[in-house]
Structures are given as C-alpha cells and as structure tokens.
Amino acid sequence: MNNIKNQFSIKDLENLTGIKAHTIRIWEKRYNLLEPKRTETNIRYYDLKSFQKLLNVSYLNNNGYKISKIAKMKEAEIPQLVREIAAETNLESHAINAFKLSMLNFDQALFYKTYSSLLKEKEFKAIFYDIFIPLLTEIGLLWQTDTITPAHEHFITTLIRQKILINTEIIQSKQTNKSTKTFVLYLPDNEIHELGLMFINHQLVSKGYHSIFLGQSVPIESLVELQNYYDEIIYLSYFTVRPLKEDVLNYFNDFSNLVIKKPNTKFWVLGQILNDVDINQLPQNIKTFNSIQSLMEAL
Known part of the structure; x- marks a missing residue:
C-alpha cells in the first residue's frame, strides 16, 4: 500500500507554510498565484509544485x-529571486523551506545540496541549533496534524541522524579523552526519539568529555552495571513520549533507588514530558533542563 502523500488540501498548505487558508484563497482568486486541481470526485487539491511555489x-x-x-x-x-535573497539574508528560513521540500519529495540530493550550502556559512553546531531544531519542531506538528506521513518524518530524520553521526565521529577520531566525568546517554523503555540525545552526545564529545551513548529503549536495571566501571557518572536522558506523564515521578524514584548508589552519581533529564512535572518533588541528584542549550551551559 502506498501511503506517500502527494496531494495537499488547503489546510495542509496552511500547516506546511504557516499561511492562513483564508489568505491562500485570496491570493489564488485575486492574483491567480495557485492553480488547484480536482480529483475525479471534484475535490480540490494542490500538488507539490503548488506547495513549492507557495x-x-x-x-x-x-x-x-x-x-x-x-x-x-x-x-x-x-x-531565482528567492535564491538571491537567501544568499544575502535570512538563510535559515530559506534552508528550512528547502529541507521541507526535500522531505515531501523524498529528495536526498536537495537535502545534501542545502546542507552543503549551509556549511559554507555555519559550523555544524549552529546548523543544528538554527535550522534542524526549528525544522524538527515543525515536522512534529505536521505529523500530528496528518499533513505528512511517518515515511516523510523517517526520511528527513534519518538524514539528520547521519550528519550528527558523521560530525561526532570526526571529533572522536581526533580527540583524546581527559575528563574524569563519564556521561551515560540513554533513552527509557519504548522511547525512540534520539536525535536530541545524539546531538547532546556530539556536544559532550566536542567539549572533551567521556560520553557513552547507549541509545533507545534502555531498561533502568541495565544501567546499574556501569557503576562498577566509573567513579563519577552523570546519566543523561531525553523524555519525549516516554515515560508517560503520570509515571514520570515513579520513574525518577525507581532510578534513584536502583542506580544512584554513589554520591558522585547524578541524573540529568530534559524533554517535553517534564513540562507537567513538579521539580520540587524530584529525588536528590536529579536535575532537569528545559532545552539542550541550558544543559550545555550547565557544564
């Protein structure tokens, strides 16, 4: 079954571009900027070309x-005019639009071309903060509103994941670790959204810290073993959809009882699930952050 989306309603265009449907209709009727098509059952829709033009x-x-x-x-x-303006100003907005178009067309060449252009102006860290974080935020909203399919999301996140891995490996191949701290990065059971955690790993490595990346869906019990290898550990996790909001405090208590056995052991966490958590109820040695930037500033 082919679930790839190539027809868009006016509501889809509103979600993708941020332009209100009412405004799109005015532009269409008054200025003939777009030419909607119709299905066999006479339902109006827009194609990828219309989306790109908008x-x-x-x-x-x-x-x-x-x-x-x-x-x-x-x-x-x-x-052509868009390219000229983007070359002089507002590079971020143009790049995000190009990445969106790459995603909708499953166009790897456009992704690599856009990324290469960004590298001429920015280092990888700035690209992630200025381009990829806003892009991923938009993609999350587009997925929730059924504007894009899971296939689109997986396509673009896989390409971003590749860039994080490549840049992390470049640093690791040139660096000698001298840090006494060990960061253990992992995601809890059934949590698979790892891009944010991967970038944190990249940043830790770039700052010379010893970082162990365990990845997705790691049970608490399996983290205990690392206490036998390192004296000063900061466990670090990113809660996007797991644990469930009603289970977060119990998760923290379980973590504290099972893993935090030594005074030099800490647990740092960030993610949208924490928005509804009362941090005053957290066990000792557990600290939360509201963004990757704030976490990096705490180092």
Whole structure:
C-alpha cells in the first residue's frame, strides 16, 4: 500500500507554510498565484509544485515584496529571486523551506545540496541549533496534524541522524579523552526519539568529555552495571513520549533507588514530558533542563 502523500488540501498548505487558508484563497482568486486541481470526485487539491511555489511566494512576501508584484513575475523568476535573497539574508528560513521540500519529495540530493550550502556559512553546531531544531519542531506538528506521513518524518530524520553521526565521529577520531566525568546517554523503555540525545552526545564529545551513548529503549536495571566501571557518572536522558506523564515521578524514584548508589552519581533529564512535572518533588541528584542549550551551559 502506498501511503506517500502527494496531494495537499488547503489546510495542509496552511500547516506546511504557516499561511492562513483564508489568505491562500485570496491570493489564488485575486492574483491567480495557485492553480488547484480536482480529483475525479471534484475535490480540490494542490500538488507539490503548488506547495513549492507557495513557499517561495511566502518567503518573498516576508522579505518585503508585495503579493501584487510577485504575481506579475514569471514562474522562473520567483525561485531565482528567492535564491538571491537567501544568499544575502535570512538563510535559515530559506534552508528550512528547502529541507521541507526535500522531505515531501523524498529528495536526498536537495537535502545534501542545502546542507552543503549551509556549511559554507555555519559550523555544524549552529546548523543544528538554527535550522534542524526549528525544522524538527515543525515536522512534529505536521505529523500530528496528518499533513505528512511517518515515511516523510523517517526520511528527513534519518538524514539528520547521519550528519550528527558523521560530525561526532570526526571529533572522536581526533580527540583524546581527559575528563574524569563519564556521561551515560540513554533513552527509557519504548522511547525512540534520539536525535536530541545524539546531538547532546556530539556536544559532550566536542567539549572533551567521556560520553557513552547507549541509545533507545534502555531498561533502568541495565544501567546499574556501569557503576562498577566509573567513579563519577552523570546519566543523561531525553523524555519525549516516554515515560508517560503520570509515571514520570515513579520513574525518577525507581532510578534513584536502583542506580544512584554513589554520591558522585547524578541524573540529568530534559524533554517535553517534564513540562507537567513538579521539580520540587524530584529525588536528590536529579536535575532537569528545559532545552539542550541550558544543559550545555550547565557544564
């Protein structure tokens, strides 16, 4: 069964571009900017070409160009002008749009081309903070609203994962660890969203720390063994969907009772699940963070 999405409703376009459906309809009727198609049952839809054009039109509009002027441009002039503006200003917005288009078209070449262009202006750390984090946030919302399929999400996150791994390996191959602290990075049972944790691992390694990355779905019991190998451990995890909100405090208590056996052992956690947790109820030696940036600043 083919679940790949190549037809978009006006609501999909609103979710993907941030432009209200009402505005899209006005642009369509008044300026003929888009030409919706119809299914055999006479339902209106937009194709990938329409989505790409709307992204470009929105980009120009946000950079001071009036819709009336954009509407008079030839089709080929619009993307050319977008490229010229992106080369001078607002690189982040243009790159995020390009990555979205890459995702929707399953276009690896566009992903690599966009990433290579970014590398000319930014280091990998800045690309992740300025481009990938906002992009991943948008992708999460698009998935929740059924605008994209899981196939789209897996496609783009796999490519981002590759870049994190490559950049981490480059640092590790050149670095000699001298840190007395050991960071153990893992995700709890049934948690598979590891990109944030992978980037934290990259940042720890780049700062010279000894980092052990265990990855997805690790039971608490299996973490105890590491106490026999290292004297000063900071366990670090990222709660995106697991444990469930109602189970978080019990998870922390279990972790404290089973794993935190030595005074130099700590547990650092971040993730959206923690938004509803009263941090004043947390056991000693457990600390939470509201972002990757705040965690890095605590080092």
